[in-house]
Amino acid sequence: MRYVAAYLLAVLGGNESPASKDLKKILDSVGIETDDERLNKVIGELNGKNIEDVIAQGNGKLASMPVGGAVAVSAGPGSAAPAAAPAAVEEKKEEKKEESEESDDDMGFGLFD
Numbered sequence: 001m002r003y004v005a006a007y008l009l010a011v012l013g014g015n016e017s018p019a020s021k022d023l024k025k026i027l028d029s030v031g032i033e034t035d036d037e038r039l040n041k042v043i044g045e046l047n048g049k050n051i052e053d054v055i056a057q058g059n060g061k062l063a064s065m066p067v068g069g070a071v072a073v074s075a076g077p078g079s080a081a082p083a084a085a086p087a088a089v090e091e092k093k094e095e096k097k098e099e100s101e102e103s104d105d106d107m108g109f110g111l112f113d
Helices: 004-014 018-029 035-046 051-063 080-106
Strands: none
Touching: 004 018, 004 035, 004 051, 018 035
16 A cells, blocks of 8 residues: 555656656655565556546446445335434434543543542
């Protein structure tokens, strides 16, 4: 992932076809050691391709991938239960969110303790 990020940074910086030394310079500037084999693989895969097109293709693939957040509900004809299920899920999420906010407020100690 670090090599892809360095490649994207180089492209955003105006270098349409970054070389190995360009990516090494970026990664070395933040103290990351490079593996030449992986670096050359990323460059080989992305070299000569329009990055915006590659990102668009990736987004298309991710859109078709299930994320596991959907609730499966089976209902008979005329049943109102499926409409109530998503509302219950939303309420649980809101309650969980409120609890986490409360626990973050005091961070385990009081101001005057």
